[in-house]
Amino acid sequence: MNDFGSEVRGALKAQGKSLRGAARELHYDVAYLSRVLNGKQAPSAELTQAINEYLGLSLSVADGSSHDDEMDAWELARRVQASDVGKATLERLEHAFDGLAMAYPKAKPEDLLRQVRKHSAYVVKLLDGKKTLSERRRLLVVGGWLSLLGATVHIDLTQDDAATARLETAATLAREAGHSEIEAWCxxxxxxxxxxxxxxxxxxxLSRAAQQIAPANGSAVIQATAQEGRAHARLGQGKETYSAIERVQALSASRGTPETPEHHYRYDPAKALSYTATTLAWLGDVSAEPYAREVIRRLSPSNDVSQWPRRVASAHIDLALVLLKDDRLDEACHSAQKAILSGRVVPSNHWRALEVVRAVEARQLPEGTDLREAYQGLKATEP
Incomplete structure (x- = not known):
């Protein structure tokens, strides 16, 4: 335990980082982190993995140091099966990943990241045990999905180094397992x-590379096409943008609505609406308005913003941009204010909210002061 604390303290000092800063970056209470480094509390596998990623270390946790109830229960079931992995354990892990992917649209990124770390650590433990070739591949696949989701959350939190590391891990696991859908998502x-x-x-x-390797019947090819369209829109390339939108709508319609449309890695027509709204808004096409309004209507049946998927906040930003272009200024400011104050705009999308604020300020509208103040409050919530 003391070795663990000494290693971490030494790395923090060598890299010019503080304990408080590390706690903030890793989303842990500083008092808890201090207890662990002083040997008063055992480090969990989740914390150890987080510290390894943050400081570039390769620390391990001694057996028995993690007291996570869920993992303990899974471990007991695994041992009873007289197998190092076992079908039931794999099914639980796969089900757990699906649950996290479905929680993604509404969950706080920091909370979701803790769960991803916990389950990824368990996959690592199982990979060290005896297993069949089939079990190994399933572990690689679920590990790849978890790493991909972790990378997505790191991007949401604007933690680029950690996102890159997790994306590289996900791609490596995907190639090892021969899973082109995960690789395309990377x-x-x-x-x-x-x-x-x-x-x-x-x-x-990158979007085109994803489309080239993605399976024709999966969701990655649709998402990558949508991403290409958004990039063309930012470049002001109208012809290419409209072509991508048409392809996304055709592909999405051919798939229909999946059983779990809230799953982040399963494309559905509602996602196509959201991406169309954003893409057209970035292109400056006022036809984005009905798409944005439809997203808001479908996904926010009440005014309880805590129940909004993040796509609703994005749709309000899209709507504000279009309304500004159409000189409907009061409506635009109201829509932007709702998005910014909703608490549903993640750090990676703060720049989109800022675009609206700057557009309102450029017109010297009186609402600009309130929007700027709301935006500053949004920035203050960044981890």
Whole structure:
């Protein structure tokens, strides 16, 4: 335990990082982290993995140091089966991932990341045990999905280094398992990350790479096509943008609505609406309005913003941009205010809210002061 604390403290000092800063970046209470480093409490597998990623270490946790009830229960069932992995354990892990992917649209990124770390750590443990070739592949696949989801959450939190590491891990596991759907999602997710950084040309290239390797009957090919369209829109390339929108709508319609449309990695017509609204709004096409309004109507049946999927906040931003272009200023400011104050705009999308704020300020509208204040409050909530 003391070795664990000494290693971490030494790495923090060598990298010029503080304990409080580490706690903030890793989303842990500083008092808890201090107890662990002082040997007063055992580090969990989840914390150990988080510290390894943050500091570039390769620490491990001694057997028995993690007291997570869920993992303990799974471990007992696994041992009873006289197998190092077992069908039931794999099914539970796969079900757990699906639950996390379905929670993604509404969950707080920090909370979701903790769950991803916990389950990823368990996959690592099982990979070290005896298993059949079939079990190994299933572990690689669920590990790949978890790493991909973790990367997506890191992007939402604007944690680029951690996102890159998890994307590389997901891609490696996908190639090892021969799972082209996960690998295609890795390219698409990286396309979104560079698009948020303003590199639209690379976003187009990555989106096209994803489409080339994605299975024809999966969701990654649709998402990658949508991402290509958004990148073209940012570049002001109308012909290419409209072509991508048409392809997304055709592909999405051919799939129909899946049983779990809220699942982040299963495309459905509602997602096509959202991406069409954003893409057209970025292109400056006022025909984005009905798409944005339809997203809001479908996904926010009440005014309880805590129940909004994040797509509703994005749709309000899209709507504000279009209304500004159409000189419907009061409506635009109201829509932007609702999005910013909803608490549903993740850090990776703060720049989109800022676009609206700046557009309102450029017109010297009196609402600009209130919007700027709301935006500053939004920025203050960044982890």
């Amino acid at each position: 390219f698409e997710t990286e396309a979104w990350r560079v698009l948020t950084d303003g590199d639209c040309i690379q976003a187009v290239d």
